Amino acid sequence: MEEKKIMMAEILRQELLAKGVMKLVLCAPEAARAARAGQFVNVYTEDSALLLPRPISICDAEGDRLTLVYGIVGRGTQWFSKRCAGEHLRISTPLGNGYDLSDIxxxxxxxxxxxxxxxPPMVKLAKTLTAMGVSVRAAAGFRDESFLLxxxxxxxAQTLCATDSGRxxxxxxxxxxxxxxxxxGDHWFACGPKPMLAAVAKAALACGKDAQVSMEERMGCGYGACVGCTVDVKPQDAMQPVRKKVCKDGPVFLGSEVFFDER
Amino acid sequence: MNGNRAAAAGVQQAAKALDLRVSIAGVEWKNPITTASGTFSARESGAFYDISRLGAVTTKGVAEVPWAGNPSPRIAETYGGMLNSVGLQNPGIDAYLNEELPCLAGFDTKVIANVAGHSIEEYCAVVERLNESSVDMLEINISCPNVKEGGIGFGVDPAQAATVTKAVKAIAKKPVIIKLTPNVTDITAIAKAVEDAGADAISLINTLLGMRIDARKGRLVLANKTGGFSGPAVKPVALRMVYQVRRAVKIPIIGLGGISCGEDVAEFLMAGADAVAVGTAALTNPTAPVDILEEFKAYMQEMGFATVADVKRAFRE
Incomplete structure (x- = not known):
């Protein structure tokens, strides 16, 4: 069986990238070495009132260092944001399927x-693709303030930035x-809010491509045991939609398979 | 020096002397710890620890045909606990027999299959298939708060709980555990009814019915509106109910509800459980079932207990 682990990772650095967005650099050799673009790690709080792990996408992994960029959206991520260099965080080894680069x-x-x-996951993806000799273009959208450009x-990556506000x-x-x-492009990849993923998936199909989209859902365990985080997909060879686990079967799915307008 | 060595040897002997075996409805477990259904998967949990270390594993509720479960979001965190409204999504008995069970074949542990159904016929259809399988025990889920027909419908009424139990017992070739819901006025009435109907054991508690509202969005958090509340926050309720049920029935009890450490195991045993299940703790920490087992062993050694019966006997009201 595939071996997974929960471990303590030392915080090397934590800084504010933009309003409500933190960059966290961890010393986590095992996780960093195993990391693939599009995967995530579970990060655990030590607040006993907050039981569940927070799944956070891997922004970058270099040597022993794992970089996570996350938004402060609730009590758990607030707790992470207050941790300083030298402290340790409980994290899992990388989870999820990541982007499939086998055809590239x-x-x-x-x-x-x-x-x-x-x-954030586009950074690791761009790096990996560039190293494979792929020419990469990255379009990054933000509400108001950019980061990671x-x-x-x-x-x-040849990069362009868009903001809702036009700032x-x-x-x-x-x-x-x-x-x-x-x-x-020959290959399309996306990670972001659902309406964006739906739009990218549709635009890719119009160009005869199938985008790989990274989905998000409220998770329980984050490793496939509880079946809490599901997304309805319709694999090409199946007649009926099936509920897949975002944490285990995803988070990356083919744009053509995901039902975006379910809710 | 010699004294130290002797002391060390003594500790080792004590470690050897621990006898954790329990017998639940004629099935011997090597230790009193199992997993709670819905929080364990042979493949996913097995990636984190050796399943053979547990007395038993309880697999996720399985029905006659695949169930899609409820829409997302299905998970919400609460203070010291969580809500889930998964709604028993499962791939059906065929996939269970062909995919989940083979994953458990190489392990030295007892397998408890949790059985879901909307009707007595559906429960019985699954039990008939499991009769011919390698599972050691059956746990009949008449208590899922996320499934309207069947599920909790059977678990809140003593007469209906008894009817399901009788029907399953009439055909089951394996010991039958009935899993009870705490969402009732008097859990002892249900426990007595299923015991009288022939249940071999009882497990309790399933989750408590709960709800959360996102005050910033002004919306319910769960798409299903309500969900099952579990985690350390529910432990006192679970413990009280195990205590009450122990005084109402003679059959073995598997206690569960918020167990998070070795001493929690001891509390449930003292309240009257014969074994325990670890559930939500495994979502917080994937290795929780085996970690809790090790903590329980350390507790027993520290307390000078050699057997599970010793732990139970140490309780005085």
């Missing part, structure tokens, strides 16, 4: 879409910005 060849082109707190560029880059969505400049 050197010389291919890739189009990445990140929305808000869905931008330099990291995306440093990862080898930075294009006013509008990452997808409309990319369409405006006529970007295309």
């Amino acid at each position: 060849k050197p010389g291919d082109s890739a189009l990445l879409f990140g929305g808000g707190i869905g931008v 330099e990291e995306l560029s440093a990862a080898g 930075e880059g294009y006013r509008g969505t990452a997808l409309s910005a990319a369409e405006d400049v006529g970007w295309s």
Whole structure:
């Protein structure tokens, strides 16, 4: 059986990237070495009132270092944001399937879409793709304030930024910005809010491509035991939609398989 | 020096002398700890620890045909606990027999299959299939608060609980555990009814019915509106109910509800449980069932208890 672990990871650095967005660098050799683009780790609080792990996407992994970028959205992430360098956090080894890069060849082109707190996994993905000899374009959308644009560029991606408010880059969505400049790609990837994933999936299909989209859902255990986090998908070979576990069968699914308008 | 060595040897002997075996309805478990259904999967939990270390494992509720469960979100955190409204999503008995059970084949532990159904016929259909399988015990879930027909419908009425129990007992070739809901006025009435109807054992408690509202969105958190409340916050309720049921029935009791550490196990045994199940703790910490077992062993050694019966005997009202 595949071995998974929960371990203590030392905080090397924690800093504010943008309003309500934190960057956390951990010393976690086992997790960092195993990490693939699009995977996440469970991070646990030590507040006994907060039982469940917080699944946080992997932004980057280099040597022994694991970088997580997360939004402060509730009591758990608030608790994380107050931890300082030298303290330790309980985390899991990387979980989830990550983006499937098995069909990608050197010389291919890739189009990445990140929305808000869905931008972080694009850094690791851009880095991995660049190293594979793929030309990478990354469109990052934010409500008002951008983050990780330099990291995306440093990862080898041609980067553009869009904000809802128009404060930075294009006013509008990452997808409309990319369409405006006529970007295309052999492989499409996205992580962000559901409406964005739906729009990217649809745009990809219109170009004859199937986007890989990373879904989010409220999780219980975060490792596949409780079946709390499900998404309705319809695999190409199935007649009926099936409920898949986001934590275990995902978080990455094919855009063509996901039912986006269920709710 | 010699004294130290002798002391160390003594500790080792004590470690060897621990006898954790329990017998539940004629099935011997190597220790009194199992998993709570819905929080264990052979494949996913087995990635974190050796399943053979547990006295038994209880698999997720399985029905005659696949169930899709409830819409998402299905999970909400609460103070010291959580709500779930999974609604017994399961791949059905065929997939259970072909995929889940084979994953458990190589392990030295007892397997308890949790059985779900909307009707007596559905419970019985699953039991008939399980009769011919390698599972050691059956746990009949008449207490899921997330399933309207069947599920909790049978668990809140003594007469209906007895009817299900009788029907299952009439065909079951394995010991039958009936899992009770705490969402009743008098749990002892249900416990007595299922004992009289022939149940071999009782497990309690299933989750308590709860709700959460997102005050910023002005919306219910769970798509199903309500969900089952579990975790350390419910432990006092569970313990009280085990205590009451122990005084109402003679059959073995598997106690569960918020067990999070070794001493929690002892509390349930003292209240009258013969074995315990670890549930929500395994979501907080995937290795919780085996960690709690080790803590319980350390507690027994510290207290000078050699057997599970010793722990139970140490309780005085």
